[in-house]
Amino acid sequence: MEKEETRKELKVSAIENGTVIDHIPSNSVFQVVKILNLDEFDNQIFLGTNLDSYKYGKKGIIKVSNRFFKADEINKIALVAPTATLIVIKNFSVVEKKKVEIPDGVEKIVKCFNPNCITNNEPIRTRFTVIDKDELRLKCHYCEKITAKDNISFL
């Protein structure tokens, strides 16, 4: 198994067990923290942002000790960090690596594009079905209007 320490220059400390979220767009790192409620964890968390990346120019990385995420938890970040790689670490070694995937539904993090939607006028959490994962089209659970990719704004 690939050792985590040998992967390029390790500017953000290696963790013994846990999850690494790599290749996060730099301007989305703290949104990822918020989406995954990482500010409420007791585990050690290491984070670096605006790090050099050959592939993406600038990137962010988050390492969460002793925490392993289910697919439906981690895929929430796919909208803000579509390039993210999820790496499971055990005993300082990489045991699994995969890309995040756009989920079937999105809650809370995206604003409904329809100004008349109840979610823009009452304190109700937004909720969407992803009706097109390639073109990123979200159908609002309440008003049923489509929020298209170019109109996606994050709460």
Next chain:
Amino acid sequence: MEKEETRKELKVSAIENGTVIDHIPSNSVFQVVKILNLDEFDNQIFLGTNLDSYKYGKKGIIKVSNRFFKADEINKIALVAPTATLIVIKNFSVVEKKKVEIPDGVEKIVKCFNPNCITNNEPIRTRFTVIDKDELRLKCHYCEKITAKDNISFL
């Protein structure tokens, strides 16, 4: 001058030039990020939280490359991170070290304790004068009621 690398086990990468904010209570680290607008920076930022600290049990640390803060900017964090130490780094060395200080005024981050205050009923930023820095008593700029230490809640 003290070299940054020799200070205990360096779990969060040393920076060449910039500012280190150390001894942040672990549950305030991401509030500090928000207060200082660090999510909008282009500079490299390294962060670690729930790190062991002999003095404080658990702590967080943030390192911001190539950024130096004025006293009035950094003292905004004093309410959420009263134990924080500010360390200025140049050429990998510590050139200045000081504690944060409670500022004379606080904006935006604290909620007014008075439910009838205009700031709790209209989209107006909160604003307080700190009338007692030891007992942490905040006087609202609008309704003039006092929000005392035990009633301080963060927005």
